[in-house]
Amino acid sequence: MRSHYCGDLRKEHIGEDITLCGWVHRRRDHGGVIFLDVRDREGLAQVVFDPDREESFALADSCRNEFVVEIKGTVRNRPEGTVNPEMPTGEIEVLGKELVILNKAETPPFQLDEHQNVGEEVRLRHRYIDLRRPEMQEKMRFRSKVTNAIRNYLDDNGFLDIETPILNRATPEGARDYLVPSRVHEGQFFALPQSPQLFKQLLMVSGFDRYYQIAKCFRDEDLRADRQPEFTQIDIETSFMDEEGIMALTENMIRKLFLEMKDVDLGDFPRMPYSEAMQRYGSDKPDLRYPMELVDVADLMAEIEFKVFAGPANDPKSRVTALKVPGGAQLTRKNIDDYTKFVSIYGAKGLAWIKVNEIENGVNGLQSPIIKFLGDDVTMAIMERLGAENGDIVFFGADKAKIVSEALGALRIKVGEDLNMAQCEWAPLWVVDFPMFEETDAGLTALHHPFTAPSCTADELKANPLEALSRAYDMVLNGCELGGGSVRIHDQEMQAKVLEILGISDEEAEDKFGFLLNALQFGAPPHGGLAFGLDRLIMLMTGTESIREVIAFPKTQSASCMMTEAPGEVSAAQLRELNIKLRKTP
């Protein structure tokens, strides 16, 4: 019906008779003339209706915001002095000749440019209006372009797009899956996939060599700000390729994507072993935009009497570390109190600090409530190790290693943001050499998943599981895990050994993924892969804070959809057919 998109009109169209279709974004009555700003996917165009065309003038006059219109007219120069350099179409306007109102609109529940003052609930309830906002249009379009660019890259590199099932096997020992009762098989359930992990490994056993899928995944978890019950994964798996090959291929993909979509060259991604990342940044996904590092000082504190430090300093499972913040001496008491509250989220019981005012005066040039507990010598030894300079503040963490790393690691980024200390806009890296296992109250668990290959032999693994490293790798950007993957175990005996170490019984293993264990017997190739979180990638690339802003129809934090009011009630007959009933009637 249209000849041009509104947002595409430019000087070169002047003199052309055109047809526009779109929404009345704004109607103004000015000097006896009606101005309609008409909006479509590509942007806005100004259309002028003169009173000498009576019919169209009257129709234009009757238009209200969000009416749907079809307009025939002629493109012309805007009169001198009315050019709008802010608008891509700001040099021209359309002289409206015919107008058809294709549909009327009630006054929308919120104006498109007033969404900031509108609660997210209202926006989500009327998502079809919220999505009209240029920012949302732009985000959805950006997302579409990204998936397209990724598909093209993978296609160009010989990857096959293969679909894996959504209705999967549920198991009694399963993690918290979304379950789907089977009507045909009484008392049995499907589970929605948390990832296509096992299927993509089987596709490698089948010899497809290079697989990808932009796959929906599901997790029935209590939602944090950046989680959704269903999310989208760029899922990749290859055969006969080691970690170097996989990392090069996927790094190149992300680099190319940033270049194409944002004109940003991410350069070569540095690599950092997990242990170093934890040591220097207190995180397995360090945000390298901020230069500050954690510096361990346990050895300097081992002998002091002050137990808050000496205790952890003498406990191998604890950590005593310092974070020097250049220029941080300017922080107020209030700032420091806020940071103390901040680290308490991570379990830290306090936040000791030393301000460096005049380091040339030794401890007399320092300001801190803790120097008297540390003693002058220890204090100065710490200052020396940190290379403290005037104007710095030093924060301390002393507790179980996990708490200290998480608390100081998070503080590092928080302070970095607050003091605008980012040294670059984009800081990608690979974190590698993860441990195979970590110790939890429930015993050993796999840091990645039980199909991750170790970088040692089965015997070495067995002898010293907590020392063993895996062939896993995470791609991190600005402190976010963009994607993670590993070389997988393709050897049946190694797989058995890992399951044994994890304390997974043969029966449980058979029940949960017996088909994979079987498949490993019939000629499984060496293989590995990686999965990127698409939603998070789009968030990062568009600078969006909430995952809900990059998904067309997201769920709230209570896993419901404000617009459709999902989930909903069903009838007793529906449940009967599925052989289930409610435990309590709501």
Place this chain on the structure above:
Amino acid sequence: MRSHYCGDLRKEHIGEDITLCGWVHRRRDHGGVIFLDVRDREGLAQVVFDPDREESFALADSCRNEFVVEIKGTVRNRPEGTVNPEMPTGEIEVLGKELVILNKAETPPFQLDEHQNVGEEVRLRHRYIDLRRPEMQEKMRFRSKVTNAIRNYLDDNGFLDIETPILNRATPEGARDYLVPSRVHEGQFFALPQSPQLFKQLLMVSGFDRYYQIAKCFRDEDLRADRQPEFTQIDIETSFMDEEGIMALTENMIRKLFLEMKDVDLGDFPRMPYSEAMQRYGSDKPDLRYPMELVDVADLMAEIEFKVFAGPANDPKSRVTALKVPGGAQLTRKNIDDYTKFVSIYGAKGLAWIKVNEIENGVNGLQSPIIKFLGDDVTMAIMERLGAENGDIVFFGADKAKIVSEALGALRIKVGEDLNMAQCEWAPLWVVDFPMFEETDAGLTALHHPFTAPSCTADELKANPLEALSRAYDMVLNGCELGGGSVRIHDQEMQAKVLEILGISDEEAEDKFGFLLNALQFGAPPHGGLAFGLDRLIMLMTGTESIREVIAFPKTQSASCMMTEAPGEVSAAQLRELNIKLRKTP
């Protein structure tokens, strides 16, 4: 790890040192030399191991079928007389120099080339082996290429790929959905989407203008041979485009696809009104490869005494029709009995026939048990109307119109296949001008869905709903519905009218799709779209009989997965968390 795919090796590689990775497809010991046919995604290459390289010879000798190997060697000409013109790599072979066994393999449950003799259950149970077969590799690759080509076409035409949710609203009046109990909202359920219909319409209301998605859809139905519980749809919706525009765009997409993928030019698709399709072919998806048509003869039989024909001939809801099969006089009594059984599937109570031996002798030249009931004049009048010639057979159907159309429509194709009567390989068409409603025992129902726009005004619709035609269109290829769609209702009052005619109460409408009805108030543009069944498209393009052959991990007809044994049992604790329990313990 590899330098070349096995299947890519050609004469131009002769003399090159290469590395192959793949599976031992066959191992032969011939004239003191070991031949390994090594297989990867791209095909087979023959590798020769001489005894003078002791180590690699011994390893090659120890290889068994489906072992995973890495081989270094040199490409050379095959000795004269051993060139295999059947194999793409049949002119060359590889002289094996080094061999690494990357993984061993148990004897597979079936040999890859013996699958024909293996039950489908065994193949599905070991799908990862079944998928190694070159046919399956080729089908998955073909499917990947098709989705890619479609995405590129739609991307080139300004369509945005937008994801819609899988966890949707379940409603008490819902069709039979797959349900997902909500853990957070006690007693409530999500439903998996049967299609993204409502969401794509909302995206049009949001102004995205052109949307597509290759979307997973779900239907908890008793499965027929060509159905799966989860299937994939190429889902398309556009705004400000009428049926002509949408049909042109999608017809062009399919034409381009056939040209690119199969080098077939489908030409312009003819169009046929629904009523004509039913009349001439007894089907709303006629297979135009076969020229035979149904010819109604009720008027000629209205006066005869034989009630089997005269009854239906005088009943407006019945149909009496004839199908002339050129050359069909050769059919045996046994053939005709089989066809009689065949039409009984569709409810036909018998299958009357007349063989035309010597039409120049009038009824004496005909052979049939029914001439005596019809009488000579009626018989000859029918022969004349049909233009019967010597060698023909004429079949008759007389019953309720639905039964006759279905039975004779199906017989037409069955006989056409049996007698190889196809006049072309590909016969596409559009079926248009569908009725808005059909009458069922439950009252009026929408032939497409309740959001389909009528081609008349609301008043005309109300006055005569069963006469009203819709703006729906189906793309049919070789008797299969490839896709279907319509211009949607964008006017709130029209939508209310249609729901009223369908007897859907305000309450039920509000409950099931109140958000769409709301959205129509806030400036919905004229819009329409179409959805293709991707699985069926691939089946047709690859000449596959079963939908399970074009899906990597399909479900059986009892909606279970032989490989993973989905669905499975879950624990009482899992159910408790979801606030449900089993009605009967299995």
